[in-house]
Amino acid sequence: MKPPKKAIEYYDEFAPEYDKLAIDYYWFSPKVMFGMLFDKICPNQKLLDIGIGTGLSSEPFKKMGMEIYGVDGSSEMLKICKRKNIAIDLQKIDLENSRLKYEDEFFDMVIANGVLYFLANIENVLAESVRVLKHNGILCINFEELSDGINEEYRNISNCVISEKLKEKTGVVVYKYNIDYVKNIISKLNVTIKEVLRYFAYKSPTTKEDVYFTLLVLQKGGDR
Template identity: 30%
Template sequence: MSVINDYDTFGEDYAAETENSLINAYYTRPAIVDLAGDVAGRHVLDAGCGSGPLFESLRERGAIVTGFDSSATMVELARRRLGEDAALQVADISRPLPYPDSAFDDVIVSLVLHYLEDWSAPLAELRRVLKPGGRLILAVNHPILYKMINPESPYFSTFQWTEEHTFNGRKAALTYWHRPLHAMTDAFTAAGFRTAVISEPPVAPGAHELFAEELAGRSAFLCFLFFVLEAV
């Protein structure tokens, strides 16, 4: 039986499936790292860190990284990957975060917000823990994605939808919230952010050789939308 968004149940299989996948390893994570740029010496919060691959990449580039995830299973996987001394804990992005005001230069939120109906409280908390002028770098489902799959769907509404996945042989259901682009940018502005970058990146170098069948005839594809926001 599928369990919706329960990473405590399928987290190990999700981590195994996505470790070297096209969508994650050769698209999402490289795009986030590229947008972050030079992070040496910067204090970075990985919000919804999963099993820790982004945390690891940013730390290798000299960032001082802290991470949290709502799934205890994912935090344990991240700790195995990153070491017992890694600054990791279980926390929920929809609730007050266990960090002081203005603690971070950057916050990374990769593939998290599209699980949430309400963005106002999470964005307010992320703004609180960022220094003035700090950056919120995020990736969410591209707002045109569901409309492309389901042409009769209402693009301009905010609504929930569920998709079945198979991670490392285990079936799982993920439930998302579709919202149009203007609803996203309105939420960013209301929370005290200025949109600096909207990105629809290509895949990373090497992807076409490793995933020739999936990328045949494609120079790029629509999947996620990436933002760099500045705390004002």
């Protein structure tokens, strides 16, 4: 087993292959998230993509006329995203503990697709996401759900051993979260859970198992 490695470092190496492998391994999660938010999209509104990567999740929102802003820790992923001209602003930050460099209530929508499970502590990023969201704005997140027991840390053999070339570089730690743990964090923020969906997110290239995500659509404020 390789020593632990930060996901950001991993994605810096993996960036040139990301878009191709997303197709090869059925990374449908961007389409699912877009579909879940379709009726909440308004042209010219502002969307922040947390962990934007190469921009796969933001692209359809851009096509619908939204203004895209993105943050990510990997400069190589951000370089690819920049070339696609999806976002009007891209910033490099480590989501584990940083404050977002946007003012309060700046965004209409915030999304984080395939990102939270790299963070040991999701409290900061969720609090920051809600802070920058306008009242009634929408936050959409997903994570790998742990059905029983406590939150589990594990070596990702599905998401990270994604190509032969990188097989030997496994060692990124990812986290499965218990839904009650996530709901407990959310309950301390000013948001209401609007929708919950468990869905197929991608196929593991190594185990060939289907990987499922739990997605939450949250609204800032609103009736509980």
